[in-house]
Amino acid sequence: MESGLEHASELVRKHDELSRLYLLVAVAKKEWEGTIDCVDDMLLLADPHGRIRRCNRVFREFTGKTYQEILGRPYEQTLREAGIDAELSCGRPVEQFHGKSGKWFVLRLYPFRKDPDQEVAGSIVAIHDTTEIKAVTGELEQKNERLSEALSEIRRTQSKLVQQEKMASIGQLAAGVAHEINNPIGFINSNLGTLGKYLSRLSEFLFEQTACIGAGAPAPAVDALRQKREQLKIDYILKDLDDLVRESLEGAERVRSIVADLKSFSRVDESDFKMADLNECLRSTINIVWNEIKYKATMKKEFGEIPRTRCNPQQMNQVFMNLLVNAAHAIENRGEITVRSWVEDGSIGVCVEDTGRGIPKENLERIFEPFFTTKEVGKGTGLGLSITYDIVKKHRGDISVRSEPGKGTSFTVRIPVVEEV
Ligand SMILES: Nc1ncnc2c1ncn2[C@@H]1O[C@H](COP(=O)(O)OP(=O)(O)OP(=O)(O)O)[C@@H](O)[C@H]1O
Ligand SMILES: [Mg+2]
Structure with a gap:
């Protein structure tokens, strides 16, 4: 009789204990659910077959389904129905654009273990909304681009x-x-x-x-x-x-x-535009740089009959000076510099040709960049040709270059003839 009573009270004690444990687990579950429901990222836990076991509030809202509707469904299919079609694998984030909401998401898949040393018992999918970051990054990139444009502009001006x-x-x-x-x-x-x-x-x-x-x-x-x-x-x-x-x-x-x-x-x-004779500009500039040239090269002048044109003669002198000095610098021992002028299709052409070292192919597209120079420090700033290019463009003309390494280079400037206004 006594042992029957003892047994009964033991049962009651165990029942109480279990009820208390059950309550603890229920509270813990609520706490965790409450916690992951507070997270802004979408989270879901899937079993080894990819069926959803748990998910948070944001995910439910995103899919527009209730917990009951979601539980046990394959997560890939659920995502697809919600407009996200991505193949996920561990350790490889996938970026997706969600057309319906116009948002960008990054999806990550993590293996789920009940204990750290146990086998994989499912997977966790985390979906992070990156729309804002992307917009900010895009804006930053644009600003960056504008800054580098401004920087090149400053360098050009400088x-x-x-x-x-x-x-x-x-x-x-x-x-x-x-x-x-x-x-x-x-x-x-x-x-x-x-x-x-x-x-x-x-x-x-x-x-x-x-x-x-x-x-x-x-x-x-x-x-x-x-x-x-x-x-x-x-x-x-x-x-x-x-x-x-x-x-x-x-x-x-x-x-x-x-x-x-x-x-x-x-x-x-007289730094303005005025009527001038480019042959005259060539002649006076050759005289000015004659000292740079005379020990390096013989000079051939093949000036054609050209009309006077409205230009900025001082700047044209600068163009010819840069081309002539470059030609002289390109000649190592002794060579020849030929200067030609002609008129063709309403433009005046001037060509400065040298028998110097030439320009390697890889440099040809860089020579007009400001500060590009192959000369030693103190000899060249690398500005000559960029300024030359600017001046020619200001005269609505163009400049082209042909070069053969080891043989020589020729620069041709074409300036449209402009009559007196
Ligand atoms: N006629 C030429 N033959 C061979 N290389 C040339 C010739 N003209 C220009 N170059 C190459 O192009 C580069 C740029 O020329 P640019 O006139 O702009 O600058 P730079 O002559 O080096 O310096 P500076 O500012 O004093 O003119 C030169 O350093 C040189 O490598
Ligand atoms: Mg130069």
Whole structure:
């Protein structure tokens, strides 16, 4: 009897214990369900056959189904019906665009183990909404692109400014030098002219005097005079003096024309568009860079008859100077530079050709980039051709290049002829 009672109270105790445990499990289950229902990502747990065992609120809302409708259904099919058709495998996230909602999702599959050391007992699918991140990333990428565009624009402007500054300094220097030389060369020129006239008068007088003396003087005195005249090489001097004065005049004339070239090259005050003769620009620029060229190359000028055109002559000088200096730099020992000009189909063509080292194929498309140079530090900034390109484009022209490594290079500039407005 007593043992019967004991048995009964044991049963009651176990029942209470089980009820308490059941309550604990129910609470734990609720807590977990509450927890995963708070997560913004869609989560589901599937059995080894891919049938859904649990899922969170967001997933249910996404599929538009109740828990009861979802439980036990294959997750792939459920996803497909909701508009997501993705083949998932562990460790490989899949990105999907969901047309119905216009959202982007990243889906991940994880193996599910009841215990870390147990076999895989199913899988967990997590679906993360990346629409916002993608939009922000896209925006950032666009901003980044705009920034790099702005950066290249800044670099282009900077390169232009550097080159303009360089040209302005050269121009100012040239103008200064021209101005300084102009004065002395002016009076040297005019003095030499006067000297020439004086000389011819002096020599005429000398002849007359000699004749006079010869007529009346005693023979020994005339003889001594003749000897002295021979000894001092007066006849030679008189003839040579003429040559000296003529050569000096020629020299002075050359200096005068160099000064004129310097002036027309610099044109500091005339940086606008105006009617100009590109052959004249070529001629004065060749004179200016002659020092760079003369030890490297012989120069062939094949200037054609070309009309005057409305252009910015100072900038065209800059174009020709860059091409000529590049040509001279490309020649290692001795070579040839040919400059041609012609008119064709309403455009003026100018070609600067050299027999230099040429440009390797891989560099050909980069040479017009600002700061692209193959020259050692200090020798080239890599701006010449980018500025040249800019100026030619500003004149609505174009520039092309042909090059054969080891043989030479030719740059051709074409500028449309613009009549006076
Ligand atoms: N005629 C040419 N022959 C061979 N290479 C050339 C020739 N012209 C240009 N290049 C190549 O193109 C590069 C860029 O030329 P660019 O005139 O822009 O710059 P740079 O001459 O190097 O420097 P700078 O700013 O002083 O002109 C040169 O460094 C050179 O490698
Ligand atoms: Mg250059």
